[in-house]
Amino acid sequence: MRFRSGQLLCVPLLAALLGCKKEEVQVYQAPKDMAAPPPVMASAPSAESAPAPAEAGTSRPPWNVPAGWTEKEASGMRIASYSITATDGRTADASVVPLGPTAGSELDNVNRWRTQLGLGSVTEAELAGLTQAVPIGGVTGKLYDLVGDKPTLDDKYKARTLAAVLSVGTATVFFKLTGEDALVAENKPKFLAWLKSVDTGDGGDTATTSAPAPTATAATPPPGMAGPIAPPPSTGQPQWEVPAGWKSVPASTMRIASFAVGEGGDLSVVALGPVAGGNLANLNRWRGQLGLSPVSEADIPTVTTTLNLPGGDKAIVADLTGEGAGAGKKMLAAIVSRADRTWFYKLTGSAALVAQEHDNFVKFVQSVKY
Amino acid sequence: MKRLLAPLTSIRLTVTLLALGIAVIFFGTLAxxxxxxxxAQARFFRSWFSVxxxxxxxxKWIKIPLPGGYLLGTSLLVNLVAAHISxxxxxxxxxxxxxTHLGIILLLVGQLATDMFARESRMSFAEGEWRNYSEDFQKTELVFLSDTTDAAMNNVVAIPDSELRPGTEIRLEPLPFSVRVKEWMENSEPSFRAPMMQKTNAPQAxxxxxxxxxxxxxxxxxTMDSKNxxxxxxxxxxxxxxxxxTWAVSDWAGEPAMAASAAFSWSKQFGADLAQRIHGLLTKPQTVTAGGRTFTFQLRPMRYYQPFTVKLLKTTHEVYAGTVSAAEPDGIPKNFQSRVLVDHPTVGRREVDIYMNNPLRFGGLTFFQYQMGREQAAASRGTSTLQVVKNPSWLTPYVGCGMVALGLLVQFGIHLTAFVRKKKTA
Structure with missing residues (x-):
């Protein structure tokens, strides 16, 4: 029978098919990811959260394209690409590439560009000698002007690279013009004018103001979370009167403000959304930190006092003296519940210090104008 | 040989297997x-046995043992082949x-090959963005990224989540350290450690x-509409x-859409500006320096890289006229369409429209229109998710069905011709 051998082959084939589906560890090279865009509820950029550059291919930053530069389809990591062709066929290529926090060191990048031009690597010390300051929009960036020392293009022309580097928070944007030496040199004034025309936002001379991207882009929300987002509550910091002897110190993570009070005392101001865990949970957590036993909801009026504030708000104040593990420590905490936020003021330190600062603490809480 | 094959060739076996197939489909659907x-697919259809x-x-006391899909398919195949031989x-x-029988054999083998080799993933982007990879719907991977001599490239060591079982220690040559898995949570929930809590509870890592x-x-x-x-x-x-x-690595941090989802719920709880700060802390790259090199690592959806890029040029979202109302603000969808530019370094580039029943087949992959939306912040920019299916045996059902149809036609034709001849001679 003619088909037998073919039919019998099916069985081992079947066994082979069944034996191979497990994923394995993989090692490969892949293009770097772009800096992740900020989340959906992005509000006004702050110094800590400078907007990342747009992902590759997102709306292009506004700049003036120099005359004679022809726009090309941006591909790969590029968000913009231009070509320049001389009448005799010599070419140069301009590009903009934003990279995330893993953009590599400046030295690595410069040495890579040098290698492409047939030049040797430089050291960190030599790099400084190659760096020039260049205005990119309202911000100052770094410029490298590198020329090859032998004809590498068609064995006829030397190559040249003009590269401007703009650091934006944790991201880096590279503006590059590379091509035949004389053509690039001829286009250098245009390149510098192009850099200057980049809209970097408010034009402030700090690296953390704004990326060239015109708008902060939002991540695509996962299914099920589409819908309008309520406008964020006011982000303005309230006004207050700081008592004499309190020293403002940098606020960390969630704190709105921090003050060093006397010898080892710490005052924190934290604002959370209207749902902030509830007064009882916060009170019992603080009590736990000072070695005190938890109380019930009914006990709150007996273990706290109410402080009337200007404007009709009220603050619940807890005056806690440590016991056991928390002996010798004291905490004064005030909770002000408002429609948009719950504000927490907390002074911690040695029992003597906190007792001494009691009146200042009350005055401070009362002085806050929301 | 015939005696040996006799039990396998039985038509009773065929009927029993088909009856069991009906039962498996019934209980699998119920499950x-x-x-x-x-x-349910994994338990009842991609298995040898199930209960x-x-x-x-x-x-719950009811327990019905059933053959799995693999066992039924293999048995049917053996039954059919053995019947042929004997x-x-x-x-x-x-x-x-x-x-006809060869067509059925091809259908069975093709289905098994599909099950073994087919892979579904998704490619999500906004208008103007490009991708050269798709991401798995379910699986994740722990990746270690380090710099290469090319500033635009990363060295990637990707460990699939199936390897990340508690107690295992993974040693890999490209990494100057080993990875000890202390805990694995198939699904997890993040909670922000408010500064005031940091002194009371020790961090997990x-x-x-x-x-x-x-x-x-x-x-x-x-469920279908949620994921671990x-x-x-x-x-x-x-x-x-x-x-x-020690570190925590989480898909909450490694998948931008998940981090955005967490930030969205924090923005309701804490206000938008604080939520953004918390989001920044969650997505802060985690690094380790060893052997003179710095590695960034994260747990992210498993990626499948392609040798070409796909750029989303334009999204078209049409609804039936007159269906947009206050009760149904999105209207009734009529057409979702993505115009993409496929750019392959050797094949070239071409623009294609992808919409329902009109997928793009390129590079051994099929791109189906899957989801469509608009960005929240830049509402003018459309977003699209394509389902990317790799199925090397996608042609087998077509060829198999064609062979069955052709076989039936041929057989019917032979009988018809014989019948007509017989009648003529009579």
Missing amino acids: QTDDGLYV FSPHDPAW RFKFAWKKSGIVM SDGIAQNFDFQPATETR IPTALIELVGTDGKSLG
């Missing part, structure tokens, strides 16, 4: 209500039957995002055996 599609048991505690003798007048977040195991989800978001607690150990630290 989908509680287990969800993926789990059906209702989820209702009152009926019964059929090739003759032209039976060529239609042979072709010594470094990285665990300083600001606790991750708790969450009930595994099995895993987290692992890992320790990296240097070649000298010294610990480099």
Whole structure:
């Protein structure tokens, strides 16, 4: 029978098919990811959260394209690409590439560009000698002007690279013009004018103001979370009167403000959304930190006092003296519940210090104008 | 030989297997209500044996053992092949039957190959963005990224989540350290460690995002419209055996859409500006320096890179006229369409429209239109998600069905011709 051998082959084939589906560890090279865009509820950029550059291919930053530069389809990591062709066929290529926090060191990048031009690597010390300051929009960036020392293009022309580097928070944007030496040199004034025309936002001379991207882009929300987002509550910091002897110190993570009070005392101001865990949970957590036993909801009026504030708000104040593990420590905490936020003021330190600062603490809480 | 094959060639076996197939499909479909599609498929169809048991505690004592899809498919195939070997003798007048049976064999083998080799993933982007990879719907991977001599490239070491089981220690040559898996949560829930809590509860790990977040195991989800978001607690150990630290790696941090989803819920709880700060802490890159190199690592959806890029040029979202109302602000969708530019370094570039029933087939992959939306912040920019299916045996059902149809036609034709001839001579 003619088909037998073919039919019998099916069985081992079947066994082979069944034996191979497990994923394995993989090692490969892949293009770097772009800096992740900020989340959906992005509000006004702050110094800590400078907007990342747009992902590759997102709306292009506004700049003036120099005359004679022809726009090309941006591909790969590029968000913009231009070509320049001389009448005799010599070419140069301009590009903009934003990279995330893993953009590599400046030295690595410069040495890579040098290698492409047939030049040797430089050291960190030599790099400084190659760096020039260049205005990119309202911000100052770094410029490298590198020329090859032998004809590498068609064995006829030397190559040249003009590269401007703009650091934006944790991201880096590279503006590059590379091509035949004389053509690039001829286009250098245009390149510098192009850099200057980049809209970097408010034009402030700090690296953390704004990326060239015109708008902060939002991540695509996962299914099920589409819908309008309520406008964020006011982000303005309230006004207050700081008592004499309190020293403002940098606020960390969630704190709105921090003050060093006397010898080892710490005052924190934290604002959370209207749902902030509830007064009882916060009170019992603080009590736990000072070695005190938890109380019930009914006990709150007996273990706290109410402080009337200007404007009709009220603050619940807890005056806690440590016991056991928390002996010798004291905490004064005030909770002000408002429609948009719950504000927490907390002074911690040695029992003597906190007792001494009691009146200042009350005055401070009362002085806050929301 | 015939005696040996006799039990395998039985037509009773064929009928029994088909009856069992009906039972497996019935109970497998029933199980989908509680287990969800993926789990039910794996339990009943992609298995050798299974046991059906209702989820209702009152009926949980019922346990029905069933053959799995693999066992039924293989048995049917063996039955069919054995029947051929022992019964059929090739003759032209039976060529239609042979072709029909070969078609059925091809369908069975093709289905098995699909099950073994087919892979579904998704490619999400906004207008103007490009991708050269798709991401798995379910699986994740722990990746270690380090710089290469090319500033635009990364060295990637990707460990699939199937390897990340508690207690395992993974040593890989490209990494100057080993990875000890301390805990694995198939689904997890992050909670922000408010500064005032940091003194009372110790963080879960010594470094990285665990300083600001606790991750708790969450009930595994099995429904189609939700996914598990895993987290692992890992320790990296240097070649000298010294610990480099412990970290939490989470899909909450490694998948931008998940981090945005968490930030969205925090924005309701804490206000938008604080939520953004918390989001920044969650997505802060985690790094470790060993052997003179710095590695950035994260747990992210498993990626499948392609040798070409796909750029989303334009999205078209049409609804039926007159269906947009206050009650139905999105209207009734009529057409979702993505115009993409496919750019392959050697094949070239071309623009294609992808919409329902008009997928793009390129590079051994099929791109189907899957989801469409608009960005929240830049509402003018459309977003699209394409389902990317790799199925090397996608042609087998077409060829198999064609062979069956052709075989039946041939066989019918042979009988008809014989009948007509017989009638003529009579």
